[in-house]
Amino acid sequence: MEDRLILGDQSFSSRLLTGTGKFASKDLIAPMLEASGSELITVALRRVDPKARAQDNILAKILDSVTLLPNTSGARTAREAVRIARISRAAGCGDFIKIEVITDMQFLLPDNHQTLEATNILAKEGFIVLPDVMPDITIARQLHDAGASAVMPLGSPIGSNQGLEMAAMIQRIIDTSRLPVIVDAGIGRPSQAACAMEMGADGVLVNTAIATAQDTALAGQAFALAVKAGRMAYISKLGDQSATARDSSPLTGFLRG
């Protein structure tokens, strides 16, 4: 069965997106990518500290077959996010950009207003824009109209591993959005990733849960299997739930007395 995730003008066989943050060693990234089959991975752009002589070129650790998804983390305004996106593209990182604009420093929750503004600008410039937002059906519609290629509602706060705290709101987006829905942030366990996919999400992005596992390659593989299982369950249109028991065996023709 051909079942691909379409983002902009590109398609992917894997619906598990991954991140490069928090790995104990950058050398763990390539084995994780191989084990998980993830085809899209996030990176961040930062100023170089000239005093820190040992630079680690994260791009050299990412397999050539994997598409880069630079993020705009650290941006507090649409303008900063746009600048990061333009630099990333000019530096050769391609057309994908994950918009992350955060003004709340306590909970690190995305600022939907600034995110929409950045999306408006960058989509017109030909970027494949994946915006990270607070789950809300209105912002999902506005992002579609602005030219986003997906909507990325957060499951729970970044790095928290709390799972699908926002499940009900995410479900409403899945049910109404014309954009692919990729649940990003907070997914801490493969079962939560599977749950998001069973709900009808088009993909999930997992970073912290994989990167902080003791065996990052195995964790990546576990998430990949969970995403596949959840997707297959969604496509299979599982039977409905019942408030009462429903006998699985026929009630007729029973041998009595």
Added chain:
Amino acid sequence: MKIVFNGADLDTDIPDLAALVTDMGLDPSSLVIEHNFNVVKHDCWAHIPIQDGDVVELLNFVGGG
């Protein structure tokens, strides 16, 4: 001359962008330079003189989610 380097004032007499990177002992392969808000490709660094009042950002990609 005075430039703004990575958001801070810097007094320097370094002639061009390539020399700036060399002077800091950094590996150029992983770096991105934004000069006066324009990204400059690696092979052009030696041809971009640093002038008084320039704004230079020395950047690289790091791990992030």
